[in-house]
Amino acid sequence: MSSISSAGIGSGLDVNSIVTQLMAVEKAPLQQMQTATSKIQNQLSAYGKIQSFVSTLRDASSKLTSATTWNDTTATSGDSSVFTATTDGTAQAGNYTLSVQQLATAQTVASPASAFPVGAGVLRIQDGAGGQAIDVAIGAGDSPAQVRDKINAAKAGVVASVVTDASGSRLLLRASETGADHAFTVREVVSDGMGGETTTTTGDLAKLTYDSSQPAAAGVNMSLTQAAGNAKAKVNGLDVESASNLLTGAVEGVTIKLGKVSASPVELSVTNDTESIKTAISAFADAYNQLNTYLSQQTAYDATTKKAGTLQGDSATNSLQYAMRGIASGTGTMAGSYQRLAQIGIEIKKDGSMSINDTKLTGALGAQLGDVKALFASKDTATASNNGFGVRLQQWGDALLKFDGALTSRSESLQRKVDAGTKSQDAFNDRMTQVEARLRKQYTALDNQMSKLTSLQAYVTQQVTSWNKSTG
Template sequence: MASISSLGIGSGLDLNGLLDQLRSAEREKLAPITQQQRSYQSKISAYGQLESSLSQFQDAAAKLNNAEFFQGVTSEVTGSAVTAAGGSDAAPGRYDIEVTQLARAQSLAADGIDDATRSLNSAGTLTLSVGTGADTTIDIAADSSLEDVRDSINASGAGIQASIVNDGDAANPYRLVLTSEATGTESEMNVSFSDTTSDLGALLSYDSAGGTGGSMTQSVAAKDAALSVNGIAISSQSNTVEGAVQGVTLSLTETGTATLAVERDNGAVESAVKGFVDSYNKLQTKMADLTRFNAETGDAGELLGDSTLRSVESQLRNVLGGDTGDGTFQMLSDVGISLQVDGSLELDEEALGDAVSNDLAALSEFFTGADEAGGMAGQVDSVLGRMLEEGGVVANSTQGLEDTIERLGERYTRTEENINDTIARYRTQFAQLDSMIANMNSTSSYLTQQFDNMNAQLGRK
């Protein structure tokens, strides 16, 4: 059988060109399938945009569905003696603070030796404790140096930091210094070595109960922090003080005075409510874009007339236009948020500011309710959660389109196979036609030659 490249040689016809035209015509059957696939893919992309906008609105609603958020405070410190961090249970007010003493950690220093790297020839058990805490025991090998002892203490987790100080003494400059990792008088250290007659035993011993007991010298005494808040004296083991001001953690930085002002963070609440409104309006703008239609140009949104989007719009309107039951505020309009004819929300900032300043508890109750799904924010979050969850309206619509695209892909493959079969059949038929015409042309030439010879013999030429 002749190949495609040889089609038309025998007949002189442009059979290759004709076959290409037939192939192009047959492949037009694939165009509607491709167009449908693109259309459905565009809708899937549109659902993705809708889902993203819904998720952002859900985040904004979830922020308001937390009663502790409405109890947030801001703290401002005047003076450098303290810094402060307020929690949700902080009591608003003004507090005068005076720091008269910072908490200190105890430090103990051993007598010096000539070389921190030489063997101390002391085998035994080093016992350390901080305050009333449990003892930490460390096995010391006979050939350990002062540096080895330091490293063993630091690796033991005893709550004690060891270091070696060179005090410049001509004969014995290297001294082991132990510092408690915790501050306060309840974190004094106890140190002992099992072999008290050894070199290390002579260096390391201290009994906090005995005051100066032991061979080590107390270089820094443990101290509690001392401060007053509004004239009330307070003592603390640490420079981080909790409870001196309700819900506020004070960090003492130096002795001196400071003034702490704690106020409700009304600005954060107003900002969150504005974020709720802005996020919904962005969602509304996105939905309007996805359902747009321009009668003059014919431009249309990917979800124009889509039942899923209509369902989303309807559910959101219902929840935003509903009420939360009993309470000072029952509807969005009560807190300065009104639902417009075009579906957007409009915020009356003055009304919201009045609600935040004068009735924050009622505003919190309106948005948060008695449980996670009770208030306005909870109801919105629940509705959006059902829309966005696996098996929800958006996911189901997206999955339905993906299934349809998959079926169209299978249809495309079958149609393409049929087209290839048809073109193959045309190719076979053209090859046969080409061969038949070539044979006919050959026969015609032979007969013409014979007739010409016959006429020449008969003298007719």
């Protein structure tokens, strides 16, 4: 007879416990594999952060090699109510005088108070600067607001508005742009009696027309309330003129916004923008310190906690930090009065970090800006040691981060190790699954045999007992 049994039942053999304990021994190497892969993963993560910090330092160094950084200027007006000024990268430091004789104006005309209601017709608006004339159809009985909206919708180079006073509503037309060239005419389109058309200022819409070349009758045509005019000024005694109140080109690289007429000349001062340069240098020092601090943390060993940084003992990281500090604390041989960063107030401390003496840096920028620029931005294609510190650290960062650079190659190597470790763990787990299945099969078979032996022993014991009773 066959019997139904569960592992350990009947035989007393604890198959599950035995297999579990045996598998714990078999799986012991997995923990070591996981620990090793985790360590490499942490190193890979650390190198990722190093790449990010190096990239930031490279970009900050690059900014100090740019002509734009060193050519930044700022313009100051002696009276901001007369004019204000801004500069671009081409402006040169210098002092100028500027007086304003006339501001640019936009032509403005106004209709008579009795202009409305109007008759039907077509107004033709022509900008004096040329371009296509725009026709606007006016309906009989159109209100001032309706006429205004039709003209504005036509985008004819004028802006229409309605002004209402005790005399009634008036239509105002103002040129969209200032300047003498933007004087405009408004004429009514009428038939010439021969199948063609002509324009006039005496038709049904006469009170909405204006033409400076035609005599304007009071109460019959629109009247000129402001003539179109150019801005006129003097820069260092030289006459300049502009269609708008923005003067560009009068002083190279400087845009001047006129505010009002001046009774006397006002000083315009263009100076080097040392504050923006100091901001760029500060960003450079911050980026350097972030990288230096991170490298120090990752390679340190804490004797108290007996814990080492992720990259402690990593020769590549130590070499990287050594090279960075060597560049920053080194000496340049470029032309100029400065050969070391410390000479302009950027000092390297014992821990490798940078500190900035603002007073010393401000003094250097004010006294010898060109030499400070050379300290960072000078380039010598023949001799790398002649390059400025910004150039050298930018090139150092580029070399580390390029596709076959040291940081890129190291990260790729660590990633391959992580991938290999993960693959090995997967293969190991697959083997352990097979081993566990084999052990369970073996011990289940042993359990069945022991169960049978136990049953046989019970039967023999029963038979012996019965035999003893029968012979007793």
